[in-house]
Amino acid sequence: MVYTPKEEITKRIAKLRILMEEASLDGAFFHYKIDYYYLSGTMQDVLLFVPIDAEPILFVKKELSRARKESPIEQIIHYRYAKDILPYLPSIKRVGIQLDVIPYNDVVKFKKLLGDVELVDVSPLTKELRKRKSPFEITLMEKAAAISKKVYAQVPRLLREGMSEIELAGLMEAYAKPLGHEGLLRVRSLNWEAYTWHILSGRTGGLVSQADSPMGGLGLSPAFPVGASLKKIRKNEPILIDFGICYHGYQVDETRMFAIGSMPDLFVKAYEACKEIHYRVLDKALEGVTSKELFQYSLELAHKMGYADHYLGYKKHQVRFLAHGIGIEIAEFPFITASHTYPIEDGAVIAIEPKMVFPGKGACGIENTVLFEHGSYRILTNMDENIIII
Amino acid sequence: MVYTPKEEITKRIAKLRILMEEASLDGAFFHYKIDYYYLSGTMQDVLLFVPIDAEPILFVKKELSRARKESPIEQIIHYRYAKDILPYLPSIKRVGIQLDVIPYNDVVKFKKLLGDVELVDVSPLTKELRKRKSPFEITLMEKAAAISKKVYAQVPRLLREGMSEIELAGLMEAYAKPLGHEGLLRVRSLNWEAYTWHILSGRTGGLVSQADSPMGGLGLSPAFPVGASLKKIRKNEPILIDFGICYHGYQVDETRMFAIGSMPDLFVKAYEACKEIHYRVLDKALEGVTSKELFQYSLELAHKMGYADHYLGYKKHQVRFLAHGIGIEIAEFPFITASHTYPIEDGAVIAIEPKMVFPGKGACGIENTVLFEHGSYRILTNMDENIIII
Numbered sequence: 087m088v089y090t091p092k093e094e095i096t097k098r099i100a101k102l103r104i105l106m107e108e109a110s111l112d113g114a115f116f117h118y119k120i121d122y123y124y125l126s127g128t129m130q131d132v133l134l135f136v137p138i139d140a141e142p143i144l145f146v147k148k149e150l151s152r153a154r155k156e157s158p159i160e161q162i163i164h165y166r167y168a169k170d171i172l173p174y175l176p177s178i179k180r181v182g183i184q185l186d187v188i189p190y191n192d193v194v195k196f197k198k199l200l201g202d203v204e205l206v207d208v209s210p211l212t213k214e215l216r217k218r219k220s221p222f223e224i225t226l227m228e229k230a231a232a233i234s235k236k237v238y239a240q241v242p243r244l245l246r247e248g249m250s251e252i253e254l255a256g257l258m259e260a261y262a263k264p265l266g267h268e269g270l271l272r273v274r275s276l277n278w279e280a281y282t283w284h285i286l287s288g289r290t291g292g293l294v295s296q297a298d299s300p301m302g303g304l305g306l307s308p309a310f311p312v313g314a315s316l317k318k319i320r321k322n323e324p325i326l327i328d329f330g331i332c333y334h335g336y337q338v339d340e341t342r343m344f345a346i347g348s349m350p351d352l353f354v355k356a357y358e359a360c361k362e363i364h365y366r367v368l369d370k371a372l373e374g375v376t377s378k379e380l381f382q383y384s385l386e387l388a389h390k391m392g393y394a395d396h397y398l399g400y401k402k403h404q405v406r407f408l409a410h411g412i413g414i415e416i417a418e419f420p421f422i423t424a425s426h427t428y429p430i431e432d433g434a435v436i437a438i439e440p441k442m443v444f445p446g447k448g449a450c451g452i453e454n455t456v457l458f459e460h461g462s463y464r465i466l467t468n469m470d471e472n473i474i475i476i
Numbered sequence: 477m478v479y480t481p482k483e484e485i486t487k488r489i490a491k492l493r494i495l496m497e498e499a500s501l502d503g504a505f506f507h508y509k510i511d512y513y514y515l516s517g518t519m520q521d522v523l524l525f526v527p528i529d530a531e532p533i534l535f536v537k538k539e540l541s542r543a544r545k546e547s548p549i550e551q552i553i554h555y556r557y558a559k560d561i562l563p564y565l566p567s568i569k570r571v572g573i574q575l576d577v578i579p580y581n582d583v584v585k586f587k588k589l590l591g592d593v594e595l596v597d598v599s600p601l602t603k604e605l606r607k608r609k610s611p612f613e614i615t616l617m618e619k620a621a622a623i624s625k626k627v628y629a630q631v632p633r634l635l636r637e638g639m640s641e642i643e644l645a646g647l648m649e650a651y652a653k654p655l656g657h658e659g660l661l662r663v664r665s666l667n668w669e670a671y672t673w674h675i676l677s678g679r680t681g682g683l684v685s686q687a688d689s690p691m692g693g694l695g696l697s698p699a700f701p702v703g704a705s706l707k708k709i710r711k712n713e714p715i716l717i718d719f720g721i722c723y724h725g726y727q728v729d730e731t732r733m734f735a736i737g738s739m740p741d742l743f744v745k746a747y748e749a750c751k752e753i754h755y756r757v758l759d760k761a762l763e764g765v766t767s768k769e770l771f772q773y774s775l776e777l778a779h780k781m782g783y784a785d786h787y788l789g790y791k792k793h794q795v796r797f798l799a800h801g802i803g804i805e806i807a808e809f810p811f812i813t814a815s816h817t818y819p820i821e822d823g824a825v826i827a828i829e830p831k832m833v834f835p836g837k838g839a840c841g842i843e844n845t846v847l848f849e850h851g852s853y854r855i856l857t858n859m860d861e862n863i864i865i866i
Contacts (some may be wrong), residue, residue, distance in 0.1 A: 087696075087698070088697065089698060090698070117667075118666060118667065119666070119667045123698070127698060128698055128701075129686060129698060129699055129700075130685065130686045130701065131686045148684060148685070148686065148688075148793070149684045149685055149686070149692075149793070152683075152684070152685065152701065156698040156701070185579070185580040185581045186579055186580075186581050187579050188579060188580055189575070189576055189577050189578060189579060189580070190575040190576075190578055190579070190580050190582075191575045191597065192580075193580040207581065250654055252653045252654055253650075253653065253654040255653065256649055256650035256651070256652070256653035257650050259646055259649060259650060259653075260643075260646035260647050260649060260650035261646070263642045263643065263645065263646035263649075263704075264642055264643040264646065266696060266697075266706075268696050268697065268699065268700040269659075269671065269673065269700075270660075270669065270671075270700075275666075276508060276509070276577055276665075276666055277507075277508065277509045277521075279660065281659065281660075283653075283659065293542075294538060294539045294542070295520065295538070295539055295542065296520045296521045296539070298538075302539075306477075306656060306658050306724075307477055307478065307656075307658065307723070307724040307725065308477070308478075308479060308480070308513070308518055308519060308546040308724070308725075309513055309658065309722075309724050309725025309726075309804070310659075310660075310722075310725065311518075311519055311520065311542065316654070316656070332699075333697070334696075334697040334698070334699050335697065335698075335699025335700065336699075403538070403539070414699070
């Protein structure tokens with residue numbers, strides 16, 4: 087089990103403090119697990135307080151000894167009721183909290199507890215921090231990618247005609263878990279779930295669903311309307327496997343194409359177009375152009391190649407992103423979208439996923455998790471990119 | 477695939493309206509997927525509006541045709557931006573919304589959109605509704621329980637000495653998924669996750685973690701500090717398998733005990749005590765006493781049997797609940813806890829889980845999902861309750 091080193095946490099908090107100072111914050115509370123894991127190294131039941139000019143304090147509700155083992159924060163204090171934290175707080179007037187995820191009722195309670203304090207959304211600050219991955223984080227993502235490669239390598243052994251999408255998904259999961267895959271992909275929302283078992287075959291690849299994705303799949307029921315379904319996998323249809331892996335909370339996202347027998351020509355060609363867009367956009371990103379320009383560039387490429395109605399979804403269901411940053415959340419900064427105006431810089435890790443959808447027939451596409459470093463890029467999910475025929 | 481019938485949705489909304497009238501609400505918005513699934517039958521990307529005296533309106537952001545297929549609501553309207561819904565709203569002054577889960581920033585946006593409207597937390601109303609399950613819901617939970625029974629029946633075939641907890645968990649999941657198990661357990665919180673793969677063997681059964689549970693297990697990393705781990709399963713140690721199953725969003729929770737070779741006497745006896753508490757509390761519940769009294773009664777039983785320091789957790793980590801209601805959320809009303817004052821009534825489905833924890837050694841316990849009906853109770857998770865020795 088890997089614990090986050092002390093120097094890693096120290097650096098993250100030092101960087102956060104610079105942003106907090108710019109935002110004139112006296113301190114910030116982190117009550118949301120993704121954010122306090124990033125800043126403290128633990129996901130026990132805690133509340134993290136980072137004052138602008140003193141040591142951070144980790145308030146632990148349940149298991150003190152595990153929090154102490156997992157987190158290098160020095161001040162770790164047990165508390166039972168919210169009011170127990172008050173004696174430890176310095177004088178604060180303007181304080182950060184994650185207003186993008188904290189429920190309304192909890193903010194009301196927090197305000198009552200803290201009295202005359204201005205609460206400010208601190209999430210834009212941590213999102214900004216997490217735009218660049220550290221060498222420690224990259225190591226964990228490389229491990230996740232290595233698991234992903236091993237899992238994809240099992241597909242020719244596991245996949246057979248007539249098995250359902252969900253059966254294959256279950257077998258891939260069962261193989262991945264003892265390698266350290268944690269089974270969930272984490273999304274910064276209660277309404278969205280990203281299922282790691284995203285396997286679509288033939289017509290299910292043409293189905294749109296709740297998710298902001300070119301294709302959602304059929305899923306198992308109206309309560310799980312996304313991802314692998316009970317549809318049987320048949321010969322000569324495109325099988326899109328988009329299987330996210332999570333290791334120590336760090337995720338990689340990867341999509342590869344498979345077929346039993348043969349891949350219909352429509353999808354062979356569309357897949358080649360996806361690969362071309364994927365690499366040309368990555369190369370273009372190195373020129374320092376903005377996210378928005380990269381997205382526009384990819385649209386132009388898709389249009390020129392004749393895929394205007396299929397690229398990133400079918401007609402009116404086309405999505406407005408080509409890549410999402412990835413790390414301890416499945417979608418974090420930076421993104422390649424129609425609206426973001428920053429360039430993709432060194433330290434960014436993005437999952438780039440050009441995909442084509444043909445309703446009634448299926449979908450195809452490629453996805454890689456890619457690190458930008460030393461003015462270049464490196465594909466972390468380095469599994470063979472050819473269509474695999476079984 | 478089972479869709480929620482029209483009469484089911486009509487009844488739920490009629491009952492909701494009675495509670496809305498008591499709360500003097502002109503209408504209520506449902507933006508949280510669990511609640512709109514319950515009231516509309518779909519989990520597409522929607523916003524449900526229920527006016528007090530007109531037909532409900534389902535606003536759909538993405539896939540209109542799937543929402544129409546899944547939901548029997550008659551008015552289903554596509555929208556793109558939040559402001560697009562305004563022309564469809566009647567005059568409203570006091571309106572419900574789920575303030576217990578909706579993020580603070582979203583409430584601010586909602587207030588801006590709606591103008592001079594009083595927003596009231598509507599979640600206590602839907603929670604109250606969901607306290608009683610309908611025959612349709614019970615059918616889905618029976619199906620989930622049937623899947624659970626089949627999965628537990630596989631354990632003697634799958635479990636072998638030296639495999640890790642997570643390996644067994646993965647194999648059980650792989651078996652469960654093609655039967656319709658949906659792989660996630662849903663919790664009404666962004667900070668809590670309930671992993672379906674909760675397998676603890678020997679000492680990991682003695683570990684407390686983030687979860688509000690007598691024992692959390694080791695998990696796979698500080699980012700997933702709950703549930704099955706890479707610890708190898710050994711002979712003659714207690715193996716606690718607490719494996720939740722989800723079918724069409726409806727969950728059942730079940731715990732059974734296994735051992736390879738033999739079960740240490742300490743756990744054989746403690747497990748018998750758990751079973752006795754389980755059945756005596758269920759019988760007592762039929763007398764109509766309150767949740768609080770049931771909890772107290774179970775404590776007295778545990779104390780008399782000599783398990784004061786082990787019942788529902790070890791000493792200072794003892795939890796204050798014995799049972800949680802269960803349905804489309806893993807913890808919903810009614811509960812058996814130290815503080816709730818209602819009786820357990822017909823229509824309730826609860827997961828009752830007396831468990832004993834021995835730090836350094838392990839844990840044991842039983843858990844069943846139990847329906848109260850016709851003035852009696854029926855165990856839905858009707859797998860053999862004997863300790864299974866392999």
